[in-house]
Amino acid sequence: MYKKTYPKTFPKGFLWGGATAANQVEGAWNIDGKGMSTAEVVQKADDRRQMSMSDVTQETLQVALADTTVERYPKRRGIDFYHHYKEDIALFAEMGFKVYRFSIAWARIFPKGEDQVPNEAGLVFYDHVLAELAKYDIKPLVTLSHYEMPIALTQKYNGWAGRETITAFNRFTETVFNRYKKQVPYWLTFNEINTGTWGFHETGAIDKGLSKKEQLQIRYQALHHQFVASAIATKQLHEIDSTAKIGSMLARMQTYPATPNPKDVRAAQLVDEKNLFFTDVQARGEYPEYMNRFFYENDIVIQMAENDQAILLANPVDFISFSYYMTNVTAHDQVGDGAGNMAVGGRNPYLKESDWGWQIDPVGLRISLNTMWDRYRKPLFIVENGLGALDKLENGQVHDQYRIDYLRQHIEQMKESIKDGVDLLGYTMWGPIDLISFSTSEMSKRYGFIYVDQDDNGEGTLKRIKKDSFEWYKQVIKTNGEQL
Ligand code: BGP
Numbered sequence: 001m002y003k004k005t006y007p008k009t010f011p012k013g014f015l016w017g018g019a020t021a022a023n024q025v026e027g028a029w030n031i032d033g034k035g036m037s038t039a040e041v042v043q044k045a046d047d048r049r050q051m052s053m054s055d056v057t058q059e060t061l062q063v064a065l066a067d068t069t070v071e072r073y074p075k076r077r078g079i080d081f082y083h084h085y086k087e088d089i090a091l092f093a094e095m096g097f098k099v100y101r102f103s104i105a106w107a108r109i110f111p112k113g114e115d116q117v118p119n120e121a122g123l124v125f126y127d128h129v130l131a132e133l134a135k136y137d138i139k140p141l142v143t144l145s146h147y148e149m150p151i152a153l154t155q156k157y158n159g160w161a162g163r164e165t166i167t168a169f170n171r172f173t174e175t176v177f178n179r180y181k182k183q184v185p186y187w188l189t190f191n192e193i194n195t196g197t198w199g200f201h202e203t204g205a206i207d208k209g210l211s212k213k214e215q216l217q218i219r220y221q222a223l224h225h226q227f228v229a230s231a232i233a234t235k236q237l238h239e240i241d242s243t244a245k246i247g248s249m250l251a252r253m254q255t256y257p258a259t260p261n262p263k264d265v266r267a268a269q270l271v272d273e274k275n276l277f278f279t280d281v282q283a284r285g286e287y288p289e290y291m292n293r294f295f296y297e298n299d300i301v302i303q304m305a306e307n308d309q310a311i312l313l314a315n316p317v318d319f320i321s322f323s324y325y326m327t328n329v330t331a332h333d334q335v336g337d338g339a340g341n342m343a344v345g346g347r348n349p350y351l352k353e354s355d356w357g358w359q360i361d362p363v364g365l366r367i368s369l370n371t372m373w374d375r376y377r378k379p380l381f382i383v384e385n386g387l388g389a390l391d392k393l394e395n396g397q398v399h400d401q402y403r404i405d406y407l408r409q410h411i412e413q414m415k416e417s418i419k420d421g422v423d424l425l426g427y428t429m430w431g432p433i434d435l436i437s438f439s440t441s442e443m444s445k446r447y448g449f450i451y452v453d454q455d456d457n458g459e460g461t462l463k464r465i466k467k468d469s470f471e472w473y474k475q476v477i478k479t480n481g482e483q484l
Contacts, residue, residue, distance in 0.1 A: 010415065014426060017097040017141075017426065017432075018101070019102070020103075020433065021435075021438070023103075023148045025436075026078045026081045029076040030068070031082075032122065034119070036065070036107065036151045037105060038201070039147055041060070044072060044074055044440065048355075048356065048445075049357060053439050055200075057208045061206065070458060075441060079433065079462065085132060088433055089136065092138065095432070095470060098426070100428070104126055106145060106149050106172050109122045109123060110171070114153075140185070141381075141383065143187075143189075144176070145169070154204045158205045159204020160205055166228055177237050181241040185243070187237060189249070190248075192323055203218070204222075205222050213300075220295070223278075224303075224304065228311055230248070231312050246318055247320055247321045248317045249323070250323070251325075252372070253326065253327065254364050257330065257331070259331065261331075264330070264332050268329075279375075283316050285312045285313040322381075323385065324364075326361060327348065328348075329348045331346065347359070358388075369413075381428075382427045384429070389446060390444055397465075398468065403447075403467070408484045411427070429473075432447075433464070434448040435447070435448070449469045449470040451464070453465065
């Protein structure tokens, strides 16, 4: 008789923590030699449900370059992590973080993208951040490119649309790998690489106003350059720091069929394949045939240099990471694919949604984990998951039970996946401290365990205040996911 004892909890050494991105927290956008980044030319959205992150044209770029204030560009101010990192990391440590995911602002290291020498002051800032983490035994998980690049590279090469950007990026990666080797056990190349199909915020390529076909051509070409740059970075890291691991990062959006009609099931599979395509390339090292067919049928021609395919094949990632916020629904007769809007596809009547219309689906996290484990058999890492909400600060307190409920339900599903056999390295929830929203650039969309006293206009003391969820997460980590 076969009898197996199932693990009742998370494995020992499970990496609990939180994730942020430089352009949403650091501020200090124009000091200590930092160059302007693509994130800092994006204006705040006019409306909560309207996303502005890719709304950049040549005209708005010129306006942004000439504007030296922060009012319309909240990612220039962040939450001033640049000057508060000690306090913020101490709070993460108090919660018991085992890992902290953050990104390095490329334009802090290479202000113009192709500078002769890196900016020492920028490198020193991350020396300090890493030293602070080491003090508390918090492992760094560092994203090399989280939705920003030096704006100079947009001006010169139209961002990742230009092949030259590969060289610029790999100079940056080589520089930081050498500088921080033995200090960073986990690296990620491109944040939510698949959202490059939505445009500027990820590709740094201005293509607004072009036809859909022209945009797809530019975006998939830019993404090809990122695949190659990511593979080269993987090679560099393995040579420079043989114990460190590097992963891919996908915005995982499982798509469900609207009905059991096989045509809907197939339509959902198609949308899902276009999502998993990115991890297919980065984990398996080659373009899958279903995408070659898609490119062929849609007249998209990916220009490849002679060695590109060999480079991809020789340098797959060590592990696979993804963000998880929502799932989608599609039908074979659905009009448009919703690209450009994060909440793509139709509504799912079985799910509730956040104030921003993101459909909340904890079970979908288990489905995603199990699917990805089955498909790749490489360790997985959930590097973002969380609830953006309109928190209320009353008498110095924030009672965010809704956030606790959201996170608990997702963590429960992670646990189920682990019992199903998924090799899960860790969980960095998104935004342990309130920060500037990526999609709308507002401050009111709060994710944190730690409240930051700053409003949408940048007014406030920047004081950090623990929410109810702070103590809750501390217990979760302390009991290694037992007490939820
Ligand atoms: C992911 C991004 C993050 C982050 C998060 C929440 O897509 O990687 O940078 O911000 O989404 O999105 P938002 O800030 O728009 O709520």
